[in-house]
Amino acid sequence: MRIVVLVKPVPDTTGQERLGSDLRVDRAGVPAVVNANDEYALEAALKLVEAAGEGEVILLAMAPAAAPETLRKALAMGAQRGVLVTDPALAGSDMLTTIRVLAGALRRLEYDLVIAGADTSDGGGGVVGAGLALAVGLPYLSYAAKIEPSADRVVVHRISPVGYDVIESSLPALVVATQALGEPRYPSLKGIMAARSKEIVTWSLGDLELGDLAVGGAVATTAVVEAHKPPTRAATRVIREPAAVAARQVVEFLTDRRLI
Amino acid sequence: MAGALWVIGEVVDGHLARIGGELGTLGRALAAEAGLNLVGIVVDPAPASAAGELAAFVPRVIALEAPQVADRAAAAVIAAALIELVRVEPPGHILLGATPDGRDVAGMLSAALGWGVLVNAIAVTWADGSPVVEMSTFGGRLLTTSRFSGEHGIMTVRPNAVTAEPAAGSGTVTPGLAGPSSLPEVRVVKRVAETAGTASIEEARVIVSGGRGVAGPAGFATVQALADALGGAVGATRAAVDAGWIPYSQQIGQTGKIVKPALYVALGISGAIQHKVGMQTAETIVAINRDPDAPIAEFADLFVVGDLFEVVPALLAALADARPRPD
Amino acid sequence: MTELKPYRLSDEQIELRDAVRRLARERIAPRAAEVDRSAEFPWDNKELLASQDILALPFPVEYGGLGADLLTVCLAIEALSAACATTGLILAVHELAALPIVSKGTPEQRQRWLPDLAAGRTLISFAITESGAGSDAGSIAMRATREGDEYVIDGAKRFITHGSIADLVVVFAVSDPGAKRHRNLSCFVVETNRPGFSVGRLEHKMGIRGSPTAELLFDAVRIPAGNRIGDEGEGFAVAMSTFERSRPGIAAQAVGIAQGALEFAAHYANERIQFGKPIAEQQMVQGLLADMDASTEAARQLTYAACAAIEAGDGDAARWAAVCKLVAGDAAMRVTTDAVQVLGGYGYLGEFPVERMMRDAKITQLYEGTQQIQRLVVARSLLGRS
Numbered sequence: 001m002r003i004v005v006l007v008k009p010v011p012d013t014t015g016q017e018r019l020g021s022d023l024r025v026d027r028a029g030v031p032a033v034v035n036a037n038d039e040y041a042l043e044a045a046l047k048l049v050e051a052a053g054e055g056e057v058i059l060l061a062m063a064p065a066a067a068p069e070t071l072r073k074a075l076a077m078g079a080q081r082g083v084l085v086t087d088p089a090l091a092g093s094d095m096l097t098t099i100r101v102l103a104g105a106l107r108r109l110e111y112d113l114v115i116a117g118a119d120t121s122d123g124g125g126g127v128v129g130a131g132l133a134l135a136v137g138l139p140y141l142s143y144a145a146k147i148e149p150s151a152d153r154v155v156v157h158r159i160s161p162v163g164y165d166v167i168e169s170s171l172p173a174l175v176v177a178t179q180a181l182g183e184p185r186y187p188s189l190k191g192i193m194a195a196r197s198k199e200i201v202t203w204s205l206g207d208l209e210l211g212d213l214a215v216g217g218a219v220a221t222t223a224v225v226e227a228h229k230p231p232t233r234a235a236t237r238v239i240r241e242p243a244a245v246a247a248r249q250v251v252e253f254l255t256d257r258r259l260i
Numbered sequence: 261m262a263g264a265l266w267v268i269g270e271v272v273d274g275h276l277a278r279i280g281g282e283l284g285t286l287g288r289a290l291a292a293e294a295g296l297n298l299v300g301i302v303v304d305p306a307p308a309s310a311a312g313e314l315a316a317f318v319p320r321v322i323a324l325e326a327p328q329v330a331d332r333a334a335a336a337v338i339a340a341a342l343i344e345l346v347r348v349e350p351p352g353h354i355l356l357g358a359t360p361d362g363r364d365v366a367g368m369l370s371a372a373l374g375w376g377v378l379v380n381a382i383a384v385t386w387a388d389g390s391p392v393v394e395m396s397t398f399g400g401r402l403l404t405t406s407r408f409s410g411e412h413g414i415m416t417v418r419p420n421a422v423t424a425e426p427a428a429g430s431g432t433v434t435p436g437l438a439g440p441s442s443l444p445e446v447r448v449v450k451r452v453a454e455t456a457g458t459a460s461i462e463e464a465r466v467i468v469s470g471g472r473g474v475a476g477p478a479g480f481a482t483v484q485a486l487a488d489a490l491g492g493a494v495g496a497t498r499a500a501v502d503a504g505w506i507p508y509s510q511q512i513g514q515t516g517k518i519v520k521p522a523l524y525v526a527l528g529i530s531g532a533i534q535h536k537v538g539m540q541t542a543e544t545i546v547a548i549n550r551d552p553d554a555p556i557a558e559f560a561d562l563f564v565v566g567d568l569f570e571v572v573p574a575l576l577a578a579l580a581d582a583r584p585r586p587d
Numbered sequence: 588m589t590e591l592k593p594y595r596l597s598d599e600q601i602e603l604r605d606a607v608r609r610l611a612r613e614r615i616a617p618r619a620a621e622v623d624r625s626a627e628f629p630w631d632n633k634e635l636l637a638s639q640d641i642l643a644l645p646f647p648v649e650y651g652g653l654g655a656d657l658l659t660v661c662l663a664i665e666a667l668s669a670a671c672a673t674t675g676l677i678l679a680v681h682e683l684a685a686l687p688i689v690s691k692g693t694p695e696q697r698q699r700w701l702p703d704l705a706a707g708r709t710l711i712s713f714a715i716t717e718s719g720a721g722s723d724a725g726s727i728a729m730r731a732t733r734e735g736d737e738y739v740i741d742g743a744k745r746f747i748t749h750g751s752i753a754d755l756v757v758v759f760a761v762s763d764p765g766a767k768r769h770r771n772l773s774c775f776v777v778e779t780n781r782p783g784f785s786v787g788r789l790e791h792k793m794g795i796r797g798s799p800t801a802e803l804l805f806d807a808v809r810i811p812a813g814n815r816i817g818d819e820g821e822g823f824a825v826a827m828s829t830f831e832r833s834r835p836g837i838a839a840q841a842v843g844i845a846q847g848a849l850e851f852a853a854h855y856a857n858e859r860i861q862f863g864k865p866i867a868e869q870q871m872v873q874g875l876l877a878d879m880d881a882s883t884e885a886a887r888q889l890t891y892a893a894c895a896a897i898e899a900g901d902g903d904a905a906r907w908a909a910v911c912k913l914v915a916g917d918a919a920m921r922v923t924t925d926a927v928q929v930l931g932g933y934g935y936l937g938e939f940p941v942e943r944m945m946r947d948a949k950i951t952q953l954y955e956g957t958q959q960i961q962r963l964v965v966a967r968s969l970l971g972r973s
Contacts, residue, residue: 036515076606099371118515127377127416130335130367139444140336140368143360145508155449158333159360159509161272161461163454167333169446179498179515180508186610189640189653192602221376221413226405230396230541236557239564246564247574250546251582253562257544259466259523260490260579553858 001055001149003045004109005079006102006116006129008035009063009070034074037117039184041177044147045115046078046185056080058109062090062101068200075195076187082200083109089205092217099128101215103135104208113149114138114174129176139169145180262389262411263352264297265290268342269314269321270361271304276313278463279357281424283417284317286384287355288427294386296352300431301345303338303438305330315431317424326438333446335364340441343372353391353408355384358416359462366416368443377414378406382421382520382541391415400540419462420520454507461510466492466523467542469512471535472499473528473549473568480505482572483527489579490523497535513538527568531556548572588968589903594658594895603655604662610639611670619671622797623943628752629797632674637707641667645682646689650701657832658894661839665887668843669850672947673797675840680748680798683833683955684713687757687774687825691817700755700776712753713833714744714803715826721746722960724759724826725768729805731760731775738762738815740777740808743787748954750801751786754779758805759822772822776814783808794946827905831897834908834955838890841912841919841951845883848919848926848944852876855930855939866929875929879922886911886918909956909964916958919948 010033034042042057049055059074059082061067071082085105093101106114116129133140145164146157154173157164159180187195205215237253239246254260267287269280284300291298300318302311303326311323322345328337342354342365354369356362358380370377382403383394393406393415461467468490470483480494487494496506498513512519513535524542529535531547531554539545540559547560548568557563564571596604615632622629636642645660646652655663660682668675681704688700703709720726729742740760750756755776762773777784787802817825853876856867866872893907901907923945927934934941952958 040515095377096370096374099367103371127363127367127370127379130339130364131371132367134339134368134371134443137444139446140364141333141446142335142364157452160451161509163452163507163509165333165451166449167446168449169444173444173446178508179511183502186639187606188638189603189606189644191640192606193599193653196599219409221409222378222406223409224404224406225392227402230400230403233545233559233561236560236563238552238557239562240552240566243566243570243574244578246566246571247578250562250564250571250575251578253546254523254544255582257523259544260582 001049001052001113002058002111003048003055003113003115004058004060004106004111005038005042005045005074006114006132007038007042007059007061007071007074007082008117009033009061009067010035034070035117037119037177037179038074039077039117040179040181041115041117042074042077042079043184044144044177044181045113047182048113048147048149058083058111060102060105060109061085062093062098062105064091065202068202071200072195072198073187075198075200076191077185078187078191079198081198084200084202085204085208086202087205087215089216092220093215094220094222095128095131096221097213097215097219099131099135100210100213101205101208102128102132104210105203106132106136108203108208112171113147113154114172115147116174116176118143118176118178129174133174136174139173141167141169141173142176144175144177147175147177147181262294262296263350264299265294266351266354267298267300267314267318268338268354268356268362268365269300269302269310270357270359271302271307271310274304274306274309276302276310277357277359277460278424279359279362279417279419280310280314281317281426282419282422283355283357284314285425286417286422287318290384290386290391294389299351301342303329303341308433308435311433315433316426317431318427319431321431321433322436323433324436324438328438328441331448332441333448335361335368336443336446337438337441339365339368339372340443341438342369344439346373352412354414356414356416358418359460362416366414369414373412375412375414376408376410377416378408379416380518381415381417384415384417396541400537418518418520419460420465420522455509460517461493461495461512462517462519464493464519465521466490466525467495467512467519467521467539468492468525468527469495469497469529469539470500470506470527471497471529474500474505475528477505479528479569482569485576486525486527486572489576490525492521492523492525495519495539497529526556526560527572529556530554531559588906589896589901591892591896591907594892596658596662596891600659600662603659604666606639607641607663607666608669610635610641611666611674615667615674616670619674620940620943622671622673624937626791626796628799629671629674632671633677633707633710636667636674636677641678642681642707643705644678645685646701646705647697650697650705652701652705656894657835657898658891661835661890661894664836664839665843665846668840669847671797672840672844672944673795675843676748676795676798679833679836679840680713681711682836683829684711684749684753684755684757686829686832687816688776690828691774691821691825696776696813696816704755709754710749710752711755711757712747712749713829714747714750714756714758716744716746717742718745722957724823727759727761727772729758729760730764731762731773733762733812736812737809738775738812740775740783740805740810742805744803744805746790746954747801747803748798750803751789751799756803757816759826762819762822766820769823770820772826773819774816774822774825775810776816777805777808777810781808781810793949794943795950830956831904831908834912834961835890835894835897837951837955838886838893838911838915841915841948842883842887842890844944844948844951845879845886845915845919845922848923848941848948849876849879849883851940851944852879852926852929872929875925879925882918882922886915889914903968905964906968909961912951912955913958913961913965916948916951919951920945923948
């Protein structure tokens with residue numbers, strides 16, 4: 001059971017994220033963490049390989065060159081090795097380029113499953129997985145609450161507004177993970193120490209045989225033109241009254257705002 | 261003149277999902293501003309009903325019959341049908357909902373067509389011949405405005421970003437047949453319903469959510485009662501979902517859904533950043549919590565310090581009193 | 588007398604420390620108040636330490652351990668203790684009680700006992716203290732009588748941490764009543780499932796309430812001669828040699844407790860509004876917090892430097908072990924008392940963690956050798972007496 005997990009180092013959401021002067025994410029000074037949703041994808045992959053008793057989990061990331069340390073944290077959770085696609089030319093790449101570059105990387109790897117996280121906290125919209133599946137020609141199974149692979153097929157429980165749909169396809173396939181798959185494990189101390197000697201291969205654009213695909217900020221299909229902080233909310237009104245009195249005041253408040 | 265604007269409606273149980281009306285309304289505004297042709301598209305095994313509903317919002321709807329959607333994962337079928345249609349009558353821009361299916365289709369279209377995609381839009385206007393898209397990023401801490409570099413683009417729009425308003429007249433519906441999908445097949449084996457109701461929580465105008473303070477599945481009956489009284493949906497924090505008190509489909513937050521209702525009522529919720537990210541753009545936030553120092557007190561509009569199991573029953577009584585009695 | 592040299596934390600030590608800190612913050616801290624209130628041993632925390640390989644830290648790699656040095660083990664004890672002193676003690680006792688086996692055991696003994704300990708499958712206690720032999724270890728009365736291939740152990744030990752839950756107890760007993768004081772003791776490992784072993788009273792304590800402290804009764808307990816660690820008569824030397832590596836662990840616990848109290852008090856001071864502003868803006872509060880920070884940092888740096896020196900085989904190891912435990916224990920008591928002071932009346936209430944931290948801190952001035960004993964060790968080294 002060979003599983004590729006797509007991992008994206010992102011700025012820590014509790015930190016002070018910044019846009020650079022070109023209005024792209026300034027990744028330089030901010031500590032990077034593995035995107036929260038990708039940890040669920042990784043945990044699901046680790047559990048599947050453990051259940052199969054054999055196989056490996058390979059991390060795949062497209063990120064700036066400083067990313068290896070963030071991949072080490074994911075390796076410490078138990079992935080066997082990592083592939084980092086990094087190239088200065090990729091700076092400022094948009095989602096479409098990311099899809100194409102990751103597709104090029106996947107074509108160089110062998111796997112039964114690709115698992116991606118549901119969204120990225122730094123501006124992603126949950127579309128990369130779908131686009132990547134199409135670009136590589138893989139069946140696409142999203143919003144997975146459960147993943148059950150067998151010899152040559154995979155069954156997924158896809159979360160729906162009212163519950164879930166049981167969907168299935170042949171392997172290899174691309175699955176998008178959700179948190180419902182289960183809490184990511186803490187890296188054990190042995191895992192942390194082992195991660196130091198696990199392999200992280202770096203591939204540049206030239207390694208991916210993408211022909212003369214144009215990449216980077218210059219050919220981005222989208223651009224941020226302006227950014228600002230949202231208006232602060234008005235000050236909070238606090239009610240500290242017995243329940244009956246508080247309830248009446250809440251009803252007044254809601255009525256004033258025409259919410260009831 | 262720029263190419264046509266397409267609006268993709270989603271179908272739930274044979275009817276147009278509410279996001280369809282919102283996208284149609286937004287499409288109409290943009291088409292008027294920019295002088296564009298506006299086309300609504302619905303792809304479904306039996307699209308006639310939903311197409312008729314979308315026609316209340318846009319002048320022309322293409323109803324593509326796609327029997328495959330019945331037992332296939334919808335996104336690939338819809339995307340394949342749209343890719344085919346693009347070959348026949350290429351639009352300029354495409355609007356989809358920032359919903360699970362909408363996002364899936366948007367990603368596929370982007371890769372297939374080579375068009376850029378702007379996601380989770382909270383507002384779209386038109387200037388200098390192309391869309392101007394406003395998005396909320398970094399957990400809501402930053403609002404960015406983005407444009408497409410070229411002549412084409414795909415946008416996903418947040419539910420509740422726009423209020424649906426039907427047009428003055430009704431549009432035309434052109435039936436069509438979607439060819440078989442060329443994309444890899446994903447079969448639906450069965451559909452399982454765990455909650456009553458059909459709408460995604462992202463569409464709700466009012467959401468009443470429970471957190472750790474609800475202290476158990478029984479406590480969620482209180483949350484539901486208030487949701488019913490206010491005509492809203494029930495949401496939850498991650499703590500409640502992890503504890504098994506409520507399904508994950510109701511989870512709001514960083515690893516759940518992002519919602520923008522007109523009213524968000526938070527019961528027994530501390531307001532930690534992971535949850536805040538999911539609901540902070542709600543127009544009105546009311547919170548009830550025993551802890552006066554809960555973080556949610558800093559960004560709620562109205563904060564009631566009290567035990568939700570005392571305040572909510574009192575609130576239900578007060579609401580019943582306030583409602584005009586039927587004659 | 589030697590001097591302490593500068594130490595440096597390696598990248599790996601920092602990574603390991605940060606991993607333990609994260610676990611402590613996310614999983615251990617939320618349980619700490621309940622562990623204290625219920626006075627029940629936190630088996631879930633112990634399982635977590637085992638599954639995360641934290642209990643494997645002090646053991647050699649060939650037995651499934653992580654082969655971590657003393658400083659690394661202390662970093663982990665400190666990080667855990669900042670969240671919950673009882674849980675920090677689980678690692679500290681696991682390390683110190685196994686020291687005789689690790690350092691003086693035969694290859695066969697190490698192979699017999701260490702793998703299960705490293706995996707966290709078994710727990711171990713260190714039993715030297717008796718009702719009549721606390722600071723005065725030379726007055727031990729427990730007997731180990733040789734009978735053929737066995738020893739028969741008779742007597743009682745008191746105040747033994749984890750004694751009621753341990754699978755193995757390392758005991759010190761008189762094996763040669765006729766020999767001189769300090770040469771009459773031998774060290775033995777007793778498996779607690781042997782007939783004749785029983786647990787007597789469990790103590791009700793001021794602090795570290797989740798850690799069971801037990802009286803252990805040995806009624807003609809038979810053990811194979813192969814359970815003796817070191818030679819006959821070496822017991823006292825074995826005990827003394829363990830202190831070099833066990834006392835820094837308690838110093839680390841004390842530093843952790845102080846750090847936890849300091850952070851909570853500082854956080855509280857920034858939030859609590861009196862006279863229209865946070866109390867953090869009052870100079871007397873700032874003064875208290877500054878002194879707390881200075882004490883904690885000084886204790887920490889001394890402990891780390893001591894660990895590095897002891898690990899390097901410094902000739903003054905006993906002195907370093909004693910001085911860091913002395914300074915850190917006193918710092919923890921002072922810092923936690925001041926933390927309660929910063930919170931004022933609220934600091935006295937069970938609702939806030941600082942009163943528990945103050946009760947927890949006291950033990951660091953008492954066990955592993957009282958502060959008075961530590962002073963004797965330091966003075967001896969200073970004054971050139973032995």
